[in-house]
Amino acid sequence: MRRLLGLDRRIIFLLVGAGVALPLLRPLNLPVTPTPRVRAAFDTIEKLPPGTRVLVSMDFEPDIMAELSPMAVAVVRHCFQRHLRVVVMTLYPAGVGLAQQAIRIAAAAEHAKPGEDYAFLGYKSGFQTVILGIGESLKSQYPTDFYGTPVDRIPILQGVTNYAQFGLVVNLSGSAAADYWIQLAQTRYHAPLVLGCTAVMATDYYPYLSSRQLLGLIGGMKGAAEYERLLGIFGDGRRGMDAQSLVHVIIVLLVLIGNAAMLAMRRGGRAGAPGPAPAAGGAP
Amino acid sequence: MTHGIETWIAAFLTLCVFSFLYRDNPFYRLAEHLFVGASAGYLLAVEYHNVLVPNVFQPLFRDHRLIFAIPLALGLLILARAFDRTATWSRWAVAFYVGIYSGIAIPGYMQGFILAQLADAAKPFPPGWAAVNAALGLVGLMGVLAYFFFSAPHRGPHGFASRVGIWFLMVAFGASFGYTVMARVSLLIARVQFLLRDWLHILPTS
Numbered sequence: 001m002r003r004l005l006g007l008d009r010r011i012i013f014l015l016v017g018a019g020v021a022l023p024l025l026r027p028l029n030l031p032v033t034p035t036p037r038v039r040a041a042f043d044t045i046e047k048l049p050p051g052t053r054v055l056v057s058m059d060f061e062p063d064i065m066a067e068l069s070p071m072a073v074a075v076v077r078h079c080f081q082r083h084l085r086v087v088v089m090t091l092y093p094a095g096v097g098l099a100q101q102a103i104r105i106a107a108a109a110e111h112a113k114p115g116e117d118y119a120f121l122g123y124k125s126g127f128q129t130v131i132l133g134i135g136e137s138l139k140s141q142y143p144t145d146f147y148g149t150p151v152d153r154i155p156i157l158q159g160v161t162n163y164a165q166f167g168l169v170v171n172l173s174g175s176a177a178a179d180y181w182i183q184l185a186q187t188r189y190h191a192p193l194v195l196g197c198t199a200v201m202a203t204d205y206y207p208y209l210s211s212r213q214l215l216g217l218i219g220g221m222k223g224a225a226e227y228e229r230l231l232g233i234f235g236d237g238r239r240g241m242d243a244q245s246l247v248h249v250i251i252v253l254l255v256l257i258g259n260a261a262m263l264a265m266r267r268g269g270r271a272g273a274p275g276p277a278p279a280a281g282g283a284p
Numbered sequence: 285m286t287h288g289i290e291t292w293i294a295a296f297l298t299l300c301v302f303s304f305l306y307r308d309n310p311f312y313r314l315a316e317h318l319f320v321g322a323s324a325g326y327l328l329a330v331e332y333h334n335v336l337v338p339n340v341f342q343p344l345f346r347d348h349r350l351i352f353a354i355p356l357a358l359g360l361l362i363l364a365r366a367f368d369r370t371a372t373w374s375r376w377a378v379a380f381y382v383g384i385y386s387g388i389a390i391p392g393y394m395q396g397f398i399l400a401q402l403a404d405a406a407k408p409f410p411p412g413w414a415a416v417n418a419a420l421g422l423v424g425l426m427g428v429l430a431y432f433f434f435s436a437p438h439r440g441p442h443g444f445a446s447r448v449g450i451w452f453l454m455v456a457f458g459a460s461f462g463y464t465v466m467a468r469v470s471l472l473i474a475r476v477q478f479l480l481r482d483w484l485h486i487l488p489t490s
Contacts, residue, residue, distance in 0.1 A: 010305065010306060013305045016469075016472070017472075017476070020469070020472055020473055020476045021476055021480065024473070024476060024477060024480055024487060025480070025486065025487070063471075064467075064471075065474065066470045066471045066473060066474030066475075067467060067470045067471075093326070093327055093330035093331065093334070094323075094326065094327075094330075096330075122334075123330065123334055124334065125331065125334055125335045128385075128388045128389070128392070129388075132388065179396075179397075180392070182396050182397075183392035183393060183395065183396030183397065184392055184396070186396070187392070187395045187396035187400060188392065188395065188396075198467050199463040199464070199466045199467035199470065200460070200463055200464045200467045202463050203456065203459050203460045203463055204460075207401055207404070210404055210418075210421065211400050211401060211403070211404035212404075213396070213400055219463065220463065220466055220467055220470060221466070221467075221470040221473070222466060236474075236477065239477070240470065240473040240474070240477065243469075243473045243476070244466065244469055244470065244473060247469045247472075248465075248466075248469070251465065
């Protein structure tokens, strides 16, 4: 038992590494069941009439792309499938490349065309000022798209003034940007809002579902996998869930074994103890 | 996905970072320092092209709109902190920033978070099983509020309510920690996917 408790933690790292790599190489195809929160997000997009504009703010950087990139691809693909017009922006400087990558994958899969089916506005600095500014005038914040084309010349942006011309705002975020979208875009400008966030953040945003400030919530890679399941695609979200589940099993087993070993050690120590422990300060 | 030298560089740096799991070593530190330097450089370049050029230089120097000299002056005042004799000047810019930020944040927080959540907590229970959820939410809210009310001793009914609040808090922390573990494992999965798919080409591409 003592040896078990003194297990080199690098062995645990190896176990977790194997738990991730093996299911990726040999998929187990474990079932993914959509939760009501993700289904609500999916249904919100599903019910939008074709031609509706959707503003997608991809506010994440490479550190959390593992969770939010699969989500971004799935959401944008869904919009394209429903013939919605997608306008993408980001509030993070390093989010530009990730947003472009997500659009490129989704557009290639659904044969969407730039300017007609989607537009990419790029990065703008300042969370609150940008979100508030779009509520007054989109053009004041983004006079051109990311590639320098004036927004007036982009077909899907013609006639767009502010949030009123968007049927839905989707925020994919791993930071306080989500708070500002709720506070400013949803509460002040009444923009219908769906949130996709990292798993760490997800529980913090449950109350906003109940108050209908959020119409749906996609949390982490699990949420992305559920969305892909609803959409009928097999992307990085679903691909990663086998590994996710196996690592969870490994972690639970390690916690149980560690606690069992600790209890056994304590009982063994108590049974073999010659008498009460010496008083504090009694030992040299 | 890329398949050139950049993939090899990314794979090498990923392995450098993973090498820390064995123990601290120069490869890990190389990757760490490269990351810090590259991030700072990238951020500086992006902010210059996306903030300074369109918001200051173009309107002020190309369009001659003198009003933009005010934010430029406030921005320069921040730099006055670098010198002891002029450090106090930076407070004007900070005061301006704090005032603007408070003006935006406080009403937004009140409207979006406190009032909207209070209104949701006070609404009648929905019919059916949803009422159970709503009732649990209400009990949790009252319990947690009781726990964080420190102006009276946690004894009697107040003590009972605060203990209920602690239970709700523990469940919330547990759920949050579970999600945190999931999030960290997701990051590992993505890097292993990158190594196996983009670098070694063992996995099929998306």
